[in-house]
Amino acid sequence: MTTFVDRVELHVAAGNGGHGCASVHREKFKPLGGPDGGNGGRGGDVILVVDQAVTTLLDYHHSPHRKATNGQPGAGDNRSGKDGQDLVLNVPDGTVVLDKEGNVLADLVGQGTTFVAGQGGRGGLGNAALSSARRKAPGFALLGEPGEARDIVLELKTVADVALVGYPSAGKSSLISVLSAAKPKIADYPFTTLVPNLGVVTAGSTVYTIADVPGLIPGASQGRGLGLEFLRHVERCSVLVHVLDTATLESDRDPVTDLDIIEEELRQYGGLEDRPRIVVLNKVDIPDGQDLADMIRPDLEARGYQVFEVSAVARLGLKELSFALAGIVGEARASKPQEEATRIVIRPKAVDDAGFTVTYDEAEDVYRVRGEKPERWVRQTDFNNDEAVGYLADRLNRLGVEDQLMKAGARAGDGVAIGSLENAVVFDWEPTMMAGAEMLGRRGEDHRL
Known part of the structure; x- marks a missing residue:
């Protein structure tokens, strides 16, 4: 049973923010020394980080639920809660992050590349931070925000310059073992290779990586065999190398037909039409293999393929192949556009952007308020505290929510969500003519409620 996993569904949950504290400073001969409740701590983030020492997603296959720590609540004497610790998840180079619908959220390529998969919740403000000249002793504090929870899919696409493709037992593993220092499993039965093998090749001054993709068979692009699981590993390559077995023992196969079948599977998979191809005729150290190679080489060259005759066992033709691949990889690297320096893009808000919208929902018969600020304020409000609810009403009124409700046609008693x-x-909306701390009576009471 293989220990290689290249696709997992991960359930991440960032830490919740700590609640603010409502406290009044007390000391001898000074029982009401003013508010001194501290703020809650921030919840920890869930962060994906590329680590080239990691080569598989196996850990997340066994443990798909990951959660960062919560922020601690604030305390009296102006003591803020401790921030939650970020949860760092190391992933292989070439990991693609997708949502449940298959939309790409991030493509993590390069050591140290990061992506915040879950944002920690903000900590709530304590009553010391909420005090003002008019609201001298707030009897409430804000709640911490819940951390972001989401389901994501991680897919690993091998980062390699050259991809070896071909039928099972065509000699791909043997070829990568002699071209590089990789030591894949090699045997004389189909589907010996169950995981993509990666090797580093040095040809002159050029260093490139080469991947041995598990054997493809007819119907691989529709899920037959192992091909569909590993076709994604050829997407990043600069050149495709067809490894053809010229000494196959199967009477119903021949190298040219194998090539046509693999090309059809690549075409159906899609996205690889622009990659240059090279054909490698393997096992020419066998007399029958050399004879077959001499017969089919003119036909392959007539199709426009660059053909190399090699033997991984006898180490024939390997130097020419290695330098030819280095040349193609060098050209591909030179043709890539240079990465521009990081630019800071400033997108100022529109002058008429209120930060929220008010729309009428006919199905629910309510006026719906959407916006980052109003929704965050609602999450931070303790609805068991009348003064906290009044504070929320003040904030919404200052933001202009009541004015927009009036313009949208809302009347007293209408539902607002x-x-x-x-x-x-x-x-139920009850419009107010005034708002602010002057509406407060005794601490914890609000005349509007």
């Missing part, structure tokens, strides 16, 4: 359809806070 803040948030998405699945997770919204709904209340």
Whole structure:
């Protein structure tokens, strides 16, 4: 049973923010020394980081649920809660991050490349931070925000310059073992290779990587055999090398037909039409193999292929092949556009951007308020505390939500929902002519409620 895993579904959850603290400073002869509740700590992020020492997603296959730590709540005496610790998940070079619908979120290539898969929640403000000249002693604090939870898919696409493709037992593993220092498993039965093998080849001043992709068979692009699982590993290569067996023991196969079948599978998979191809006729150290190579070489060259006759066992023709691949890889690298220096793009908000929208939902018969600020404020509000609810009303009014509700046609008693359809806070709207701390009576009370 192989220990190589190149596709997993991962369930990540960032840490929740700690709640703020509502506290009043007390000491001898000074029982009400003012608010001193500290802020809650930030929840930890879930971060994916490329580590070239990691070559498989096996760890996440066995443990797909990962969660960062929560932020600690604030405390009295102006003590802020401790921030949650970020959870760093090391992934192989070439990992693609997708959402559940298959949309690409990030393509992680290069040592140290990072992606924040889950954003930690903000910590809630304590009543010391909420105090003002008008609200001298708030009897409430803000709640910490929940951390971001999401399901993502990780797919590994091998980062290699050259990909060896061909039928099972065509000699791909033997070829990569003599071209590089890689030591793949080699045997004389089909599907010996169950995982992509990666090797580093040096040809003159050029150093390139070469991948041995597990054997393809007819129907691989539709899921037959191992091909569909590993075809993604040829997507990043600069050149495709068809390894053809000129000494096959199967009477119903011949190298040219094998080439046509593999090309058809690559065509159906898609996205590889622009890659240059090289044909390697392997096992020419066998007399019958050399005779067959002499027969089919003119036909292959007539098709426009560059053909090399090699023997991985006898080490024939390997130097010419290695330098030819180095030349193609060098040309591909030179043709790639130079990476531009990082530019900072400033996108100022529109002058008329209020930061939220108000729309009428006929199906639910409510006016729906959507926006980053209103939804965050609702999540941070303790609805068991009347003063906290009044503070939320003040903030929404200052943001202009009530004005927009009036313009949208809302009347007293109409339903207003803040948030998405699945997770919204709904209340009956009562427009106010004034808002602010002057509406407060005794601490913890609000005349509007």
